[in-house]
Each structure stands twice: as C-alpha cells, then as structure tokens.
Amino acid sequence: MLKATFDAQAALGFLVSQVSSIESEVYAIRYADIQYPRLVPVDTSAYPWAKTVTYFTTDQVGQADWMNGDSSDMPFAEISRAKYETTVESAKIGYRFSLEEVNQAMMVPGMNLPADKAAAARRAADELVERVVVSGDSRKGFLGLVNQAVVPQTAVPNGASGSPLWAQKTPAEILADVNNALVGAWASSAQVELHDTVLLPVAQYGTIASMPRSSTSDTTVITYLQTNNVYTSTTGQPLTIRTLRQLKGAGAGGTDRMVTYRRDPQVLKFHMPMPHQFFPPQQRMLEFVIPGMMRLGGLDVRLPRGMSYNDGI
Incomplete structure (x- = not known):
C-alpha cells in the first residue's frame, strides 16, 4: 500500500x-x-x-443646409446609441x-x-x-455565419438556361451574380459597406476554380473574379474567396447559399x-x-x- x-x-x-x-x-x-x-x-x-x-453601436443623424443671414433656426447633429449584450x-x-x-x-x-x-x-x-x-x-x-436572421437575403436570378444554378450558368452569368451581390450591398448602404470576402459551397467553388473565363481564355472564372470586381476596382486589393461546406443547403428552401461580407470587427x-x-x-x-x-x-x-x-x- x-x-x-x-x-x-x-x-x-x-x-x-x-x-x-x-x-x-x-x-x-x-x-x-x-x-x-x-x-x-x-x-x-x-x-x-x-x-x-456588452457593446454599443452608434449612428449619426443630422444634415447641414444653407442658411440666410438672419436665420434663427439651426440644424443639429445627434448621435444615437444602441446597447447589445x-x-x-x-x-x-x-x-x-x-x-x-x-x-x-x-x-x-x-x-x-x-x-x-x-x-x-x-x-x-x-x-x-x-x-x-x-x-x-x-x-x-x-x-x-451562415444563418443570421438580420442579414439581407436575396435569390440569385435565373440564367439563360432558366435555372439559377451555377452548374447551368455561363461564366458571365456567374460573374454577374457575385458582382451584383457586392454592388447591391455597396449601393444599399450609400457606398459605405464594400464587401471584401466571398464564401461559397464546395461544389460552386470547384465550378469556378475549373471553369475557363471564356472558350478562348486560359484564365479560370475564380482567377478572373479575384481581380475583376467592384471591391478590387475600388480599393486595389484582391477579393478573398473561400469555400465553406456548411453553405450547402443553407439558403431559403434548402438551396445553396453564397455569403459576401466585409471582414471587419465593426461588421461582425x-x-x-x-x-x-x-x-x-x-x-x-x-x-x-x-x-x-x-x-x-x-x-x-x-x-x-x-x-x-x-x-x-
């Protein structure tokens, strides 16, 4: 013992x-x-x-305007704060x-x-x-990341084939889907929220990684997209494109989902x-x-x- x-x-x-x-x-x-x-x-x-x-978000309200020399009214700027836990x-x-x-x-x-x-x-x-x-x-x-209730949600349009699926779309239609997502967020936020990251399901990532940009090009869709998009043309930085298997079936009606966002602590x-x-x-x-x-x-x-x-x- x-x-x-x-x-x-x-x-x-x-x-x-x-x-x-x-x-x-x-x-x-x-x-x-x-x-x-x-x-x-x-x-x-x-x-x-x-x-x-606990954290706080702030937003500013107020708008400057022209005034007369004898004006007695004054617009004021204000800050609104929201508390979250x-x-x-x-x-x-x-x-x-x-x-x-x-x-x-x-x-x-x-x-x-x-x-x-x-x-x-x-x-x-x-x-x-x-x-x-x-x-x-x-x-x-x-x-x-794939199922937030507050994130704006959009259905991609059908291509010439009558289907929204990337497997049945042309390279130009796929590029339009991604750029429309980036431009839509940019436009709806008064050109403030410019997304720098795209997440794709595995199958769709594989599609654009192997699909030629055109019948006469040796550049794939993903290579072309990384340097030809609204984010890169505005900032000069390449667009980040990653694959995420959990996006398969994550969309409305069990469809596959693409996520775009600005990878910044202010956003998420x-x-x-x-x-x-x-x-x-x-x-x-x-x-x-x-x-x-x-x-x-x-x-x-x-x-x-x-x-x-x-x-x-």
Missing part, C-alpha cells in the same frame, strides 16, 4: 512537469481545416469569467492518463508521455468553436473571453485528469448591411 501511495505521489510530480511540455507542443499545432480565425475577427479581450459581453457560455474538454501509464513512462530515462491525448482534446475544442462560429448552436441560442465579431486552456493535473482514483475549458459567446453581426446572403446558386 505504501509503495502504491509513493508511486502515485511521484507520478503526479512527473506528470506536472510533462504536461507543461505537452501543452506547449499542442498549442503550437495549427489544423488546416479549422477556418474560423480566418473567417471572422476573434475578440479575446473580455474578462474570462464574464457572464455577458452577448451571453458567454462555458465549454469543457480535457484528457487523462492512468497511473500505470505515468509510472511506466517514469521507468525509462528520457521517455516522455505522448501528446496525442492533449492534441485530441485541443482539436475537439477547436471543432466546437468552428461549429459555433459557422452554424451557431440552438441549445445556447447562438446563430452563426466572435467573442471568446477564455480561449481553450488546460488546468493542473488532478489525481482521481487510479488516474490523472487534466481538465480543460473555454468560455465563448456567439457570433455578433453588428452591421447587417455589412453582409449579404445570396441563395439558389
């Missing part, structure tokens, strides 16, 4: 030193298919244990080692505990955040006051548990006209 107690105590000290190295290794890993940091601005500045994140929720995922695993690792000089369990926990945490950012979570009342922001972290190992019976948790809110769309949904592609 004394030997078992000693092994457990020694194993805990060994595990603590190992875990610090494991965590450094795991948090350095970047998974290629976790997209949310590239899709939306992520804000980690709030207090980690806050129940809500985002609920912050906790999520958990950790990993564990058995007493046997730790003591066996201690027997061999220089042997390290594998980091694969910690990596699996970190991966699971990233996957949860990705789901919340992209699709939301009905259990918490969160909406995501994801709050994560406590990024995923591991806590010190704890002994539980004949195993050691390394708890992990994070705290996050939903995706806030602050300026709905900074986004657009275009369905039917």
Whole structure:
C-alpha cells in the first residue's frame, strides 16, 4: 500500500512537469481545416469569467443646409446609441492518463508521455468553436455565419438556361451574380459597406476554380473574379474567396447559399473571453485528469448591411 501511495505521489510530480511540455507542443499545432480565425475577427479581450459581453453601436443623424443671414433656426447633429449584450457560455474538454501509464513512462530515462491525448482534446475544442462560429448552436441560442436572421437575403436570378444554378450558368452569368451581390450591398448602404470576402459551397467553388473565363481564355472564372470586381476596382486589393461546406443547403428552401461580407470587427465579431486552456493535473482514483475549458459567446453581426446572403446558386 505504501509503495502504491509513493508511486502515485511521484507520478503526479512527473506528470506536472510533462504536461507543461505537452501543452506547449499542442498549442503550437495549427489544423488546416479549422477556418474560423480566418473567417471572422476573434475578440479575446473580455474578462474570462464574464457572464455577458456588452457593446454599443452608434449612428449619426443630422444634415447641414444653407442658411440666410438672419436665420434663427439651426440644424443639429445627434448621435444615437444602441446597447447589445452577448451571453458567454462555458465549454469543457480535457484528457487523462492512468497511473500505470505515468509510472511506466517514469521507468525509462528520457521517455516522455505522448501528446496525442492533449492534441485530441485541443482539436475537439477547436471543432466546437468552428461549429459555433459557422452554424451557431440552438441549445445556447447562438446563430452563426451562415444563418443570421438580420442579414439581407436575396435569390440569385435565373440564367439563360432558366435555372439559377451555377452548374447551368455561363461564366458571365456567374460573374454577374457575385458582382451584383457586392454592388447591391455597396449601393444599399450609400457606398459605405464594400464587401471584401466571398464564401461559397464546395461544389460552386470547384465550378469556378475549373471553369475557363471564356472558350478562348486560359484564365479560370475564380482567377478572373479575384481581380475583376467592384471591391478590387475600388480599393486595389484582391477579393478573398473561400469555400465553406456548411453553405450547402443553407439558403431559403434548402438551396445553396453564397455569403459576401466585409471582414471587419465593426461588421461582425466572435467573442471568446477564455480561449481553450488546460488546468493542473488532478489525481482521481487510479488516474490523472487534466481538465480543460473555454468560455465563448456567439457570433455578433453588428452591421447587417455589412453582409449579404445570396441563395439558389
């Protein structure tokens, strides 16, 4: 009994030193298919244990006008403010080692505990955040990038074939669909909201990535589009075009959806006051548990006209 107690105590000290190295290794890993940091601005500045994140939006009203020399009336500018709160929720995922695993690792000089369990926990945490950012979570009342209720929604027009589907449209018709989405948002916001990002379902992305611009061109539609659009012609910057599998069937009536938006914290922001972290190992019976948790809110769309949904592609 004394030997078992000693092994457990020694194993805990060994595990603590190992875990610090494991965590450094795991948090350095970047998974290629976790997209949310590239899709939306992520804000980690709030207090980690806050129940809500409060923010304000402002708008200005007032218009200057001509006046007479003896005028006694004066127009005034005003600022209107709206207050919003985002609920912050906790999520958990950790990993564990058995007493046997730790003591066996201690027997061999220089042997390290594998980091694969910690990596699996970190991966699971990233996957949860990705789901919340992209699709939301009905259990918490969160909406995501593909299903916001406040974002303007439009059905793309039919092409010459009589169908709105990109698989049945010409390159010129597809280019018109994208530019109409960009120009429509720009025009409806008095040329303020100029979208810089386009998200497409996998099939439609594949279509424009392989479709020639014309029968006599060696340029694909996507290559042409990145430099020939209203955003690029206005700013001189290339349009960002990404694929997002969750857009398949996300549109009205189960149709495929294209999303355009300005990737800017003024438009949309994801709050994560406590990024995923591991806590010190704890002994539980004949195993050691390394708890992990994070705290996050939903995706806030602050300026709905900074986004657009275009369905039917």
